[in-house]
Amino acid sequence: MSNLPLVIVAAVARNGVIGDGEKLLWRLPDDLRRFRALTMGKPLLMGRRTWDSIGRPLPGRESIVLTRDADFHPAGAHVARSLDEALAIGEARARAMGASEIVVAGGGDLYAQIIGRADRLCVTEVDLTPPGSAVFPRIDPEVWRETARETHPAGGGNEAGFSFVTFERRDRSAAQPVEIRGGGA
Numbered sequence: 001m002s003n004l005p006l007v008i009v010a011a012v013a014r015n016g017v018i019g020d021g022e023k024l025l026w027r028l029p030d031d032l033r034r035f036r037a038l039t040m041g042k043p044l045l046m047g048r049r050t051w052d053s054i055g056r057p058l059p060g061r062e063s064i065v066l067t068r069d070a071d072f073h074p075a076g077a078h079v080a081r082s083l084d085e086a087l088a089i090g091e092a093r094a095r096a097m098g099a100s101e102i103v104v105a106g107g108g109d110l111y112a113q114i115i116g117r118a119d120r121l122c123v124t125e126v127d128l129t130p131p132g133s134a135v136f137p138r139i140d141p142e143v144w145r146e147t148a149r150e151t152h153p154a155g156g157g158n159e160a161g162f163s164f165v166t167f168e169r170r171d172r173s174a175a176q177p178v179e180i181r182g183g184g185a
């Protein structure tokens, strides 16, 4: 069993959209700064499409890329072929890095599979409604309690208003258990 918190970090438009292929949907430098602060020094779990859209390892963090493709070997990242393997590697790398938590950095496919196991959601609510193929799963208020909200208007290079919102799982014992088999990395 994992003891380290599993934290989802995502920027989500009003209509739930988080991405559309490799297109940039918004320009929010303050959100990029927050993403950096929330993820620095920690292992990041991400789907292969998100890895492709970032295009490189993020400095100061260790990426664990999920893929079902046995021939995919990203340079500068760990690879996991299943959710449980990704969580096991995340746990091992967090302990090796001295990190206090494991971060899930997207995208929509991975968020949908893992939200049931997460302990905290760090969501940037973006005041836009762009079309897009990747979406964030529903945040069920019976499961998640909002514990912090910081609202910012557009400006200072940020093209839209946005809010930094934190949700904590109401009942941590209700999170689906994270079974660690082996370890790895």
Ligand SMILES: NC(=O)c1ccc[n+]([C@@H]2O[C@H](COP(=O)([O-])OP(=O)(O)OC[C@H]3O[C@@H](n4cnc5c(N)ncnc54)[C@H](OP(=O)(O)O)[C@@H]3O)[C@@H](O)[C@H]2O)c1
Pocket: 009, 010, 011, 012, 017, 018, 019, 020, 021, 022, 023, 046, 047, 048, 049, 050, 051, 053, 066, 067, 068, 069, 072, 080, 081, 082, 083, 105, 106, 107, 108, 109, 110, 111, 113, 134, 135
């Ligand atoms: N706004 C935000 O905060 C944010 C954050 C991250 C990403 N995004 C956006 O989200 C979009 C990408 O999201 P997405 O839903 O298309 O894809 P994704 O979640 O990034 O990646 C999906 C891929 O991950 C692999 N995968 C997923 N679950 C797996 C499992 N259980 N076991 C093994 N491999 C697994 C598969 O890769 P293979 O096909 O290689 O098998 C799958 O095709 C992009 O537009 C990106 O810009 C937005």
